[in-house]
Amino acid sequence: MSENIYPTFERMLTREEHERLTGTRGVMLWFTGLSGSGKSTLAIALEHELARRGLQSRLLDGDNLRTGVNAGLGFSAEDRFENVRRTACVGRLFVDSGIITMAALVSPTSDLREMARTIIGPADFREIYVATPLAECERRDVKGLYARARRGEVKDFTGISAPFEAPEHPDLVLDTGVLTIDQSIARLLRLLGLEA
C-alpha cells in the first residue's frame, strides 16, 4: 500500500455510529445513596428489564470495579475521589459506545457526584437518588456493615460516622422503603424515555 492511513478510516467510530449499532442512546444513570439503600438491586432489575426489551446496558458497581480497575483503592477521601473518577471515565467509554450505563456507588458527597457529572458530560448524566432512609438501610443491613460500624469496627461509614450529602437536584428520587421494585423500574424507564 502506498500510505499507512486509509482516508475513510482516519477516525474511530463516532458515538452516533455506535448508537446506530446498539439502537439506543448512550446515557449514564448514576445511582447514589446509602449502603443498603437498594442501588445495585434497582440497577440489576433495570438491566434485566432492558434486556427483555432488547436493549443493552452495562452496570458498573463495587463488585466488578473493586476487583478490577479500582483494585487497591480504599475508602479514604483521596481513594474515594479516584474511585469515582475512574468509574466515571469507564462509564464515559460505555456511554460513547451507545450503551445504557449504570453506576451504583454510594458517592456520598456533592463534590464526588459533580466530578462524575463533569466527566460524563451533563447532557448524558442522570442522578438517581436512592433515598431509602438510614433506619431502613440499617434494619436491612444486608452485609452486616451497619452493625460493625455501630461497634466502631468500620471507620468513616457513610450515614453512621461519615456524612451523606443528599443530592439537591436529582433527576429521580426513589425510596425503596416505600416504592416496590416494579414502581421504581417504571420511573426509571420513563426517565429513559421508554414506556413503563
Place this chain on the structure above:
Amino acid sequence: MSENIYPTFERMLTREEHERLTGTRGVMLWFTGLSGSGKSTLAIALEHELARRGLQSRLLDGDNLRTGVNAGLGFSAEDRFENVRRTACVGRLFVDSGIITMAALVSPTSDLREMARTIIGPADFREIYVATPLAECERRDVKGLYARARRGEVKDFTGISAPFEAPEHPDLVLDTGVLTIDQSIARLLRLLGLEA
C-alpha cells in the same frame, strides 16, 4: 414490597445474556507493536468493517485512555504496568458485555502482555503482533517521536532507547510494511471467525 431483593434479579446480567443482545461473542484483540507500526490504524479500519457488518466493537487506545482512566500515568516501568492493568480491566468489562474489544498499546514486554492475558482470561485474549520493522516505523514517524528520541529528547523510547520484546506465540502477525490494510483486515476477520 416485602423484601429488598427480587428473586430473579439477584444477579447481574450474565455474559451470555449480553452476547445474546449484541449477537456476537466478546473477545479482546490486543494489538502490540512499535510506535508507528499501524496498531491504531488497523484497529480503526477493523472497527469500521465490523460496523458495516452490524457488529459492535470498542477500541481502547492511547487517545481515549490517557485523558481518561489512565490520566496522570507516564512511561516509567511502574506507570506502564498500571496503564496496561487498567486497560485490561476496562477491556474485561467490554468483553463481558459481548463486545469485540480492541486495545492498541505498544505494550513492549512479555510481562505486560501476560498480565493483560491473565486479566482478560486466555480464552478471550488474542495477541496481534503488528510487526512493522523499526526502520519503516521510523521512516513514517507520524508523530515525530522517533526524531525526538534519536536526539535524546524522549527517554526510554521503545525501539530506540528501550527494548521491544517480540511476542513469541502471537495469534496473528501483521507487517504493515508488506501487507495492505485490506489484507490485514481480512486476516483479522478470519481470526474472529468471520468471512473476509
